[in-house]
Amino acid sequence: MKMMKRKSAVSRELAATHRSQTLRLIKRNWLLYVFLIPAVVYIILFEYAPLYGLQIAFKNYSFAKGFSGSKWVGLKWFETFFNTPRFWDILKNTLRVSVYSMIVSFPFPIILALCMNNVTRTKWKRFAQTVTYMPHFISTVVLVGMMSVMFAPKSGVINTVLSWLGGSGSTYFMGKAEYFPHMYVWSGVWQGMGWGSIIYMAALAGVDPSLHEAAMIDGANKFQRVLHVDLPTIMPTVAIMLIMNCGKLLNVGYEKVYLMQNDLNMTYAEVISTYVYKMGLGNQRYSYSTAIGLFNNVVSFIFLIIVNKIVKKLSGSGLW
Amino acid sequence: MGKMKVKTDRTNKINSRSWDDIVYTWITRIFLIIMVAVTLYPVYFVVVASFSSPMYVNNGTFLIFPKGFTLKGYTEVFRDERIWIGYGNTILYTVCGTIFGTAVTLLAGYALSRKDLPGRSVIMKLMVFTMYFSGGMIPFYLIVKGLGLLDTRFSMIILGSLSVYNIIVVRSFMASNIPDELFDAATIDGCGNGRFFMQIVVPLSKAVIAVIVLYIAVSKWNSYFNALLFLSDTDKYPLQVFLRQILLAGEAMLNDTETLLDQQAAAELRNMAMVVKYSVIVVATAPIICVYPFIQKYFVKGVMIGSVKG
Numbered sequence: 001m002k003m004m005k006r007k008s009a010v011s012r013e014l015a016a017t018h019r020s021q022t023l024r025l026i027k028r029n030w031l032l033y034v035f036l037i038p039a040v041v042y043i044i045l046f047e048y049a050p051l052y053g054l055q056i057a058f059k060n061y062s063f064a065k066g067f068s069g070s071k072w073v074g075l076k077w078f079e080t081f082f083n084t085p086r087f088w089d090i091l092k093n094t095l096r097v098s099v100y101s102m103i104v105s106f107p108f109p110i111i112l113a114l115c116m117n118n119v120t121r122t123k124w125k126r127f128a129q130t131v132t133y134m135p136h137f138i139s140t141v142v143l144v145g146m147m148s149v150m151f152a153p154k155s156g157v158i159n160t161v162l163s164w165l166g167g168s169g170s171t172y173f174m175g176k177a178e179y180f181p182h183m184y185v186w187s188g189v190w191q192g193m194g195w196g197s198i199i200y201m202a203a204l205a206g207v208d209p210s211l212h213e214a215a216m217i218d219g220a221n222k223f224q225r226v227l228h229v230d231l232p233t234i235m236p237t238v239a240i241m242l243i244m245n246c247g248k249l250l251n252v253g254y255e256k257v258y259l260m261q262n263d264l265n266m267t268y269a270e271v272i273s274t275y276v277y278k279m280g281l282g283n284q285r286y287s288y289s290t291a292i293g294l295f296n297n298v299v300s301f302i303f304l305i306i307v308n309k310i311v312k313k314l315s316g317s318g319l320w
Numbered sequence: 321m322g323k324m325k326v327k328t329d330r331t332n333k334i335n336s337r338s339w340d341d342i343v344y345t346w347i348t349r350i351f352l353i354i355m356v357a358v359t360l361y362p363v364y365f366v367v368v369a370s371f372s373s374p375m376y377v378n379n380g381t382f383l384i385f386p387k388g389f390t391l392k393g394y395t396e397v398f399r400d401e402r403i404w405i406g407y408g409n410t411i412l413y414t415v416c417g418t419i420f421g422t423a424v425t426l427l428a429g430y431a432l433s434r435k436d437l438p439g440r441s442v443i444m445k446l447m448v449f450t451m452y453f454s455g456g457m458i459p460f461y462l463i464v465k466g467l468g469l470l471d472t473r474f475s476m477i478i479l480g481s482l483s484v485y486n487i488i489v490v491r492s493f494m495a496s497n498i499p500d501e502l503f504d505a506a507t508i509d510g511c512g513n514g515r516f517f518m519q520i521v522v523p524l525s526k527a528v529i530a531v532i533v534l535y536i537a538v539s540k541w542n543s544y545f546n547a548l549l550f551l552s553d554t555d556k557y558p559l560q561v562f563l564r565q566i567l568l569a570g571e572a573m574l575n576d577t578e579t580l581l582d583q584q585a586a587a588e589l590r591n592m593a594m595v596v597k598y599s600v601i602v603v604a605t606a607p608i609i610c611v612y613p614f615i616q617k618y619f620v621k622g623v624m625i626g627s628v629k630g
Contacts (some may be wrong), residue, residue, distance in 0.1 A: 038427065040428075142391075149601075286458055
C-alpha cells in the first residue's frame with residue numbers, strides 16, 4: 001500500500017516536471033510557433049476547410065446558405081451517381097486507364113535505373129540522365145500539344161513513318177477512343193520514366209560492394225548479381241513506390257485526361273475526376289460533384305490502406 | 321592429368337561467366353540507347369520543325385535534318401499578343417509565388433525540424449494527412465470562391481505555392497544537417513530563435529533552398545488547372561492557358577476558315593498553323609529546358625532528401 005502511494009507520488013511528480021518542462025520549452029520557442037503560422041493558416045484554409053466542405057456531399061448545397069446551413073439529404077447524390085447510365089462506363093474508363101498505367105509505367109524506371117547503373121563512362125551516364133529526366137519538366141499542356149501535332153493525321157511524323165511502312169498514314173490517334181488509353185499511358189511512360197528512376201539510382205548506390213565481391217567469388221555473373229544482390233537491396237524502395245502508386249490508382253491525372261479529351265474519344269476518355277469537373281463547374285451541380293469526388297477519394301484511401309498492409313506484411317516496409 | 325582437367329574447368333567457367341557478362345552489358349547498353357533516343361527524339365523534332373519551312377514539316381520530308389530554314393513560325397508567335405500577356409502573367413505568378421512559397425516552406429520546415437518543439441509531431445501528422453486525403457476539387461473551388469479570391473492575381477500567386485511535400489523535404493534536410501548542439505551553443509551566446517534562423521540556419525541550408533525554389537518555380541510555370549478553375553478575365557491568364565488555346569483549340573478555327581478560302585490557301589494556312597504550334601512549344605518550354613541541365617543536380621538532390629523520410 002505504502003509502496004503504491006509512493007510510486008504514484010513519484011509518477012505525479014514526474015508528470016509535473018514534465019509539464020513544467022514542456023511549458024518552459026513552449027515559452028522559449030514561442031517564435032517557432034509564429035514561424036508555423038503562415039503554413040498552418042494556408043493548410044487550414046485550403047486543405048482543411050475543403051475537408052469541412054465535404055459535408056455538402058450529403059446536403060443540398062446552395063451558395064447563399066453556405067456549407068453548414070444547407071439541408072441534409074443523406075446519400076441522395078451517391079445514389080444518383082450510381083444510378084446514372086454512365087456510371088459504369090466512367091468507372092470502367094477510370095480503372096482501365098489507371099490500372100494499365102500502373103502496370104506499364106511501374107517497371108520502366110527500375111529497368112532504366114539498372115541499365116544506367118551498368119554504365120561506366122560518366123559522361124555518357126550524365127548525358128543519359130539529363131535527357132531522360134528532361135520530359136518531367138515539360139508542362140502537361142505542352143506534352144498534349146506535342147502529341148497532337150506529332151500524331152496528327154497526314155501531317156504528323158508518326159503517320160508519315162507509318163505510311164512508309166505501308167499504313168494508311170491518316171490514322172487519327174488522338175481522336176480514336178480505343179487509342180486513348182495507350183496514348184495516355186505511353187506518353188506518361190515517356191514523361192515519367194527518367195524522373196522515376198532517380199530514386200532507384202539512389203537505392204542502387206547504397207548496395208554494399210562486398211556483397212558483389214562475395215557473389216563474384218561464388219561464380220555469379222552480372223545478371224545473377226543483379227537478380228540476387230541489387231534487386232533485394234532496392235526492394236524496400238520498390239515496395240514504397242508501389243504503395244504510393246496504388247494510392248493514386250483512382251486519381252488519374254485529370255489535367256492530362258482533360259486536355260486529351262475531344263468529341264471523338266469521350267467514350268473512353270471520360271474518367272471520374274473530369275466528370276466531377278464538368279458536373280461541378282460546368283453544370284454548377286456542387287453537391288452532386290462533391291459526392292462523386294468523395295466516393296473517388298474514399299475508395300482510393302481504402303485501397304491505399306489495404307495495399308500498405310499487404311506490402312508491409314510481405315516486405316516489412318510500408319508508408320506508416 | 322588431373323591437375324590439367326581442373327585448370328580447363330576453371331578457365332571454362334571464367335570464360336562462360338565473362339561471356340554472360342558481355343551479353344548482359346550489351347543488352348543493358350542497347351536498352352539505354354533506345355530509351356535515350358526515344359526520349360530525345362520528340363524534343364529534337366519539335367525544335368527542328370519549329371525552324372523549318374511549313375511545307376516540309378507537313379509532308380514529312382524530313383525526320384532528322386532540318387530543311388528550309390525559316391523563322392516564320394517565330395515571327396508569327398511573337399506577333400500574337402496572347403503570348404506576351406501570358407508570359408508577363410506567368411513570370412509574375414512564378415516569381416511572387418516562388419518567393420511566398422519558399423519563405424513559408426522554410427519557416428515551417430525549420431520549426432518542425434526542431435526536436436524541442438512541443439506538439440510538432442501532431443502538426444506534422446495533420447499536414448501529412450492532407451497528402452493522402454483531400455476535400456477535392458469542388459469544395460476547394462467553393463472555399464476559394466467564398467474567400468472572394470475568384471479571378472484575382474493574388475489567388476494565382478499563392479494557390480499551389482505551398483506543398484506539404486516541400487515542407488517535409490526542408491524538415492528532413494534541416495533535421496539531419498543542423499545539429500542540436502549548434503542551437504544550444506548559440507543560445508548560450510545569447511542568440512534567440514529569430515537570429516539563429518536568419519544568421520545560421522538559412523546560410524547553412526543553401527542547397528535545400530535551391531531545391532525548393534526550383535521545385536516551386538517549375539510547378540508554378542507549368543500549372544494551368546488553377547487558372548482554368550479560378551480565372552475568367554483573359555488579361556490575367558497565364559501562358560499555359562493561352563498555350564492550350566493555341567495548341568489544342570486551334571483546329572476548330574482552321575476548319576472555319578477552310579470554308580472561306582480556296583483549297584490551296586487553306587492548305588497553306590494549315591501548314592503555317594502547324595509550324596506555329598511547334599514554335600509555340602519551343603517558346604513556352606525553352607526557359608525551363610535551357611536552364612535545367614545546369615540545375616539538374618539540385619532536383620536530384622531534392623528527390624534524395626525527400627525519399628529519406630517520405
